[in-house]
Every structure is written in structure tokens, then in C-alpha cells.
Amino acid sequence: MSGEWMKLGIRKRLAQQLEEEGLGEPTPVQREALPPLLAGRDVTARSGTGTGKTLAYLLPLLEKIDPARPVPQAVVISPTQELAMQIVRVAERYGKPLGIRALPLIGGASLSRQVERLKTHPQLVVGTPGRLYELVTIRKLKLHEVRAVVVDEADQVFALGSPKEVEALFGAMLRDRQIAFFSATLPGPMAEVERQWMNDPVRIDIDPKQRVAAGVDHWYVISDKRDKPDTVRRLLHALRPSSALLFLNNTNEIANWEAKLRFEGFTVETLYGDADKQKRAATLERFRSGRCRLLLATDVAARGLDIEGLPLVVQIDPALDADRYIHRAGRTGRMGKPGTVVTVITPQERFIMDKFGKQLGIGLEERVIYKGKLWEPNDPEVRGSRRGGAAGEARGGAVRKPAGEARGGAVGPKPAGNARAGTVPKSAAPSKAKLKQKRERDRDRKDKGAPRWLKSKRQGES
Template sequence: MSGKTWNDLGIQEALIKELVKNGINEPTSVQAETIPAMLAGHDVSARSQTGTGKTLAFLLPLLQHINTESGAIQAVILSPTQELAMQIVRVAQTYAEPIGVRVQQLIGGAAMKRQVEKLKLHPQLVIGTPGRMNELLKNRKLKLSDVRHVVIDEADQVFQLGSTKEVEAVLFSMGKERQTAFFSATYPDIMSRFEGRWMRGTQRIQLTPEHRVSQTIENYYVISDKRDKTDTARRLIRLLNPSSALLFLNDTNGIANWESKLSYEGFNVEMLYGDSDKQRRAATLERFRDGRCQLLLATDVAARGLDIEGLPLVLQLDPAVDADHYVHRAGRTGRMGRSGTVITIVTPHELFIMEKFRKQLGVDLKERAMYRGELLSEEELREATRPKMERLAREEARAGNRSKPSAERPGKPSGEQGSKSAQASVSAKPATSGRGEETAPRSRATAPARGEETAPRSRASSGAAASQAPKKPARAKDKPEAKPAKSKAVRKREAKDKGAPKWLKEKRQSTSNPE
């Protein structure tokens, strides 16, 4: 808080009563710095981390500048997304009603015909997206020549998204004598060019630039292989069990795949991305805010500037593309001094991104690992696993002692008993855990290598074994003697006798062998 009161800033009594009614008793630092400058009519470029109350910082002075007697549009607020525009509309309606200011939303995705009909009610403050306002201007359904105050919220994103020509067309349609204000959590280099083009005598307000991410947020990262990210996200959500969590992706192409996988795991999950229609996006946000949906998958554009009260967890399934995007993602939690947690799932090849954010943002990004239902630091993990490591070391030491020869171990019997103990140590099984996994590797002595059993024993033992083993008697017919070679005449006669009748064979034999 700033230490100042709403009266010190020059806020009307009717607005102060509404602020107190909503539990906002003191202005924040960004409100204390910007409200007096805007009430004085200066052009303002304010940079402050998300969740510090920037909406009221520009909304309260705008409402006080409006002449309720006039039916012309006197103030315009531009927003990069439909969700952020509707969020500003809800806040504006709360504080505009007590002082009689009429508010109208002009956003894409809604029926243009209905918006044109509501413009006939002569709103004095319009809030919307540049695309829809530019469309209404082209159709000559919107007149902004009487506008004297314009605010661009999340200005860096407004000028980056879509066509800059649409934003410039809206600004050109307003009167030259106007007050212009840019509000954003980040300040890219391109912003200075737009300030020089659209502002005069700009008052730059930069609060806590060294702490662009709220100090009430815990920032962690978890290392996981790319193929295991789904399982890692599931385990993290089960472990932390948040009431709600905002999950960020860099690419909309994979958002449906993530939604189906998390739904299959039993989570109540919804999607929020720029291509979905207005009604579906509004219904999704409503369910998420009410707690009917636990997980919300979103891209940077869709979730830009979203204010979800009491959001405890932001889970980045993909690391942010740069430091500014990390600031905006982290700003969805820990708003207005509340605590929050931001966890990024990174692959080993993406670790350098965490180091880059740590240096650029001054954020204490810490590595965490899941172990037995807890999210532990490296030191805590080492301490938690120390008993197990010591037990493994003792097992290895005992296995090594058992593998030593009997001669090297004093007090142990030698001879036959020693050989039996050695055989017992060889056949001993390694220690196993409860799941049957080996907790200590076998030593070479306790587990003989392949082929070791066929190795020759010592001469003494082999000689004794040879003397005790009975000799097998030699078999006479094991190897029959070689038959003498037959002569050519015998082989010829046998060839003739082959297939001849018995009497003919005997006749031939008696003829060839006379007595």
C-alpha cells in the first residue's frame, strides 16, 4: 500500500464509498502515483507488475472526468482481448453507476447489431477491442470525435496483436486535444516509439522495476523429458491438489490434445484460446471463476490480463517465450499481495531458459523434484534419500566382506569348513527391496561371471578329485577295427550278385572258389 488515502488523491466521495464497500480501503502504489497525474490531465505511461491495481488506477480518474450531462462518448478504453475488455467493463459498471455514468462494451465476437442498438442509449464510456471499434467506425455507426480521454490497457500487447493500423485508425478518429494513457506490466523498446507518436509531455511511471514479478509468488521449475510432460503435469496437480490452476501452452495446436489427456486422467478441464467464440469463452471463464472447473488450459493471448481472484497455481506446460511473457503468466496469481505459485515444466535442453529468466527478472527460480508425495529441493531430496543410500553402502560393504577368501579373514576356519563358507558366500542372493528390486549390486566374488564355473580348480583340489572319482571301464566295441580294403574283382562280383537269386549267387561263388 502507498500510505495515502483516497481523499489525498482527490477521489470523489461517492466513489470512495463504493471502494470501501468492496473492501478497498487504501490505494496501491501505482494508484497513488497515476491517479493525481491523470486527474491533472497529463499523458501517462505507467508500468507496474500485474496484480497491483492498474485497472482502478486509470478507471477512477476517467469516471471523474466524464460530464454526465452530455450524451457523447467522452472516454475510450482499448484492450487486447475480449476477456480483458469484459473484465474492465464489469469493474467500470460497479463504479460508474453511483455517479451516473453510462458504460458500453464494444468487443468482437458479439452481435454488432445489438451493439449498434445500445449505442443509441448514448454511453459516455466505451470499452472494447480495436478490431470491433474500427469496424463500427468504417460502417459509420460509432462517433469518437468528442473523446477527450483514451486509455490503452496492456499497451504492448495491443500494438503487437493484430494490425497496428486498426489502433491508429481508432486514435485518428478522436479529437486532437485529448489525454492519452498507456498501462502495461512490461515495456518493450517499441513502446517508446508509440509514446512519441501519440503522447505529449509524457509522465512515465515505473514502479518496482527490479521486482517485475510479485515477491509473494514462489517460482519453481521441474525437469522432465518431453514425452513425459503429461505424466509430470498429472503428478504435480495430484500432489499440490489446487482448488484451481491456470495451465499455459505456447501453441494452440496442442491444446486439444492436452485437454483430452487431462480429462482422461479424471480432471475437470476447460480450454481458452483466441479462436473460440465469445459465448463459449465467457461461459468457460464463468465456470472457472465459480470453481466448477479446476483446470483451465490457455495461451498467452487468451489469458492476457485475466483477473481470477485467489488463483493459487500457474503451471507452465511450455516455458514462456521471453521474460515479458513470464511476467504476464506469473501475474495471474499472487495478485494484490496474495501468495501464489508458478511452476514451469522444462526439458533438460530448456534449462538455459530458466537461467535467462533468473538473470533478467531477478527471480529466485528454484528446481524442485517430486519424491514420496512432496515437492523437494535438491538439498531436501538428498537428505530424504540419505538413509537409503547409507543402507545401500552397508549392503555393499557386507557383500564385499563375504566375498573375501578365508585366509584373509582372521578367526575363520580353514580347510573344508572354509571351502564350505566360501561356497555359501558364492550362492548368497543379493538384498532386494519390497518390490523385488535389487538394492545393491552384486560383487564379482558373490556372483560368478558367465563361464566362471568351468574354470580349472587348483592342482591340489583337482588331484584329489581325480583320485576319488571312479574310472569308467573301457568298452571293447567303442571303436571297431577298420575292415580290410576289397579287391577290384571282389567288388565287381558283388556288383553282379546284387539283385541275383540265391542259387545263382552260390553257383558263382563255388565256381570262383573251387576246392
């Protein structure tokens, strides 16, 4: 099996290690990217998340680096700290046996400590644009012998406002350096960067239908907006995942959702884009180790995360476009493993699912939550429940009480006799008042420690 890698130009030692780790056969993007990269060509590659992009560019870099030369010879630029650390871990796994040292240089970490570690003379540097640029500016990082540079998640690097920093880094390298862009998506603005900095690049575009992992189920659940917390709770109880990554579009909503999920008894961590390196690293370590079941994140914070064996992605808010859907969905089902993506939408957002399905060539199927399980809407049992009046539960929203009960009153016949509707015999009035006071005292006791949204809900029902 190692012969497959060797045919593409990978040395026997690396090929055997890949085979020993269960990677006996290259993925499509690796088959397409390895030959031109090993030949020194500039490359622009678009391929789905979890399809082996990291090894597609790291293996050629490791093949070209001379471990006897104690200077940076290759650079990988990453949009986020976490992705940079993941790349370093892979580079160390395959580079250490070859005598190649890899060093992370990321924002949020101690600058002075990184300057000290540069004295170990790494041959491969992996970092975020801002920190790499800063170290070059203060002349602590010298790139004049760098012959190859890779921009991973290239669309995100340039979208985050880093073009000038990246171009300054390009300018500090050898004039004939090799450049490669890798990402799941490559939007139009990238074309200008290609024209300016690349020399006749090889363009690799894996079939869009292959950009979303084949072993992933794509479902959506319809819920009224006010019922989303209850819908997400019931969804998690129905699927019972060992862990799940939950996406929100608005960072300002994360703390609110964290409180709601904690109140329901879930262990939750949050991943903010502007959190410092230590907090983010500790959060991911707790999530990966299983000490935390749910991770709430935004698109930028979770970009490029590789969480081994993640079974479930829940989009509390639908992705803003198909490209973001690809990146979110790519957190599960990596390297051929199974996974599930569930998007919670309002009735008015159903068209978004239809649009993504057509753009990505995937089947986005509706599911309903009923009796603690997820069902297809046309299942006979679910259809029967709707005829029986349980439509709210089957659709995914909270089950509504009858109108009278929702207001606190009993549903039943009007008082008998000549008494007018709404009047109460005088003899019964004091006991009703006492019952109301008792209900209010009970509610106040329950409200202790509850979040404000739940208190408001209970007050509205009283």
C-alpha cells in the same frame, strides 16, 4: 483511510466505496498514475499484473466524465474480449452510482446488437481495436467528443497487428485528447507510437522487482520431455489446487493435452485465442464457478485474465521471454494474495530459469516430486532416495523399471543347468505362448477408450 484516496484527487463518494471494498490504501502504480492523469497529462505506465492498473486509469476517467452528457467521453482499448469485459465490470461497479454508463464493444459479439445498445448513450466505451474501428467506419460510433483514451496491455494491442486501427481511432477523437498506455511490459517499438501521438508523456516505471507479486512462490520441476504428462499429473496431485491455469506455447498442443488430462480424471477446459465470444465466456464461467478444475490456455488467450483467488499457475512449456513470464505469473497472487507458479522444464532448459531470475530479480527455486509431495532437492530424505535408486521419481520424471522388466521379462539369475541362455524347454513353450496371448487380450481390453498416445506407450512396453 479514505483520506489517502482523497489526497490523490478522488472524490469522497468514490473514496468511501473503495475503502468499503477493502481498498483503503492505493497501490504504487495508483499513487504514481492518479495525479498526472487527473491533471490531464499523457501517461505511459509499466507495472506488474495484479497491481491495480485498471483502477489506476479508470478512477481518473470516472472523475472526468460528465454523466449529464449522453455521448462517449472516454474510451478504453483492450487486446482481448475477456479483458474488456473485466474492465467493464469494474467500471460499472464504480460508475453506476455516479450515473455513468459503460458499454463493451468487442469482436465475436453481434454487431447489430451492439449498434442497438449504442442508443443507450454510454459515456464510457470499452472494446477491442477491430470492433471499435468497424463501428467508427460504419459511423455508428462517434468519438468526436472523446477527451481521454486508455490502451490497456498496450504492448499486446500493438503486437497483435492493431496499430493502424488504434491510430485511426486516435484520429477520430478530439485533437487535444489525453492518451495513456498501461501494461506490465512496454517494449521498444512502443517508443515510436509515443513520439507520434503523445504530448510530453509522464513515464511511470514501477521497480521491476515489484512487477512480480511479492506473495508468489516461483518454482520449477525438471522432467524429460516424454515424461511431461506424467510429471504434470503428479505435480497436480502433489499440490492439490482448487483450480489451476496451465500454459502452453503452441495452440496445436492444447487438444492433445486436454485428452491426456481428462484421461487422468481431471476436469479440463480450454481457452483458444480464436474461439467465439460465447464459448470463451462459457468456459471462463465454468472455471470461475469451480465446475472445472483446470484451464488450458495460450499467452494471447489468457492475457489480462483476472481470476479471483487463483492459487496455481503451471507452465507446461516455459515462457518464451521474461515479459511473458510476468504476464503468466500475474494470473495468481493478485492484489497481495498468495500464489504459486511452477514451470516444467527439460534438463536442457534450466538456463531459462536462471535467465528469468536475473532479469526479474526473483528467486526461481527447483523442486522435486517425491512420495506425492514437492521437496527441495537438497532435502536429506530426497538425497537418500537418490542414493537408493529412486532418482527418476525425485527428479520429477516417471519412475523407470529395470531394463529387463521394462522389456516385459523378469530380472533374475540365468537359468540353471546346461541350458543355453534364451532357450526354453519344449514342454514349457505352449504355456508361454498362451500367457502372451492372454496378456495381449488384457491389454486390448484396457486400451478401449484410451487415447492414442497411451496405446502407443503400452504397445512399446509389450
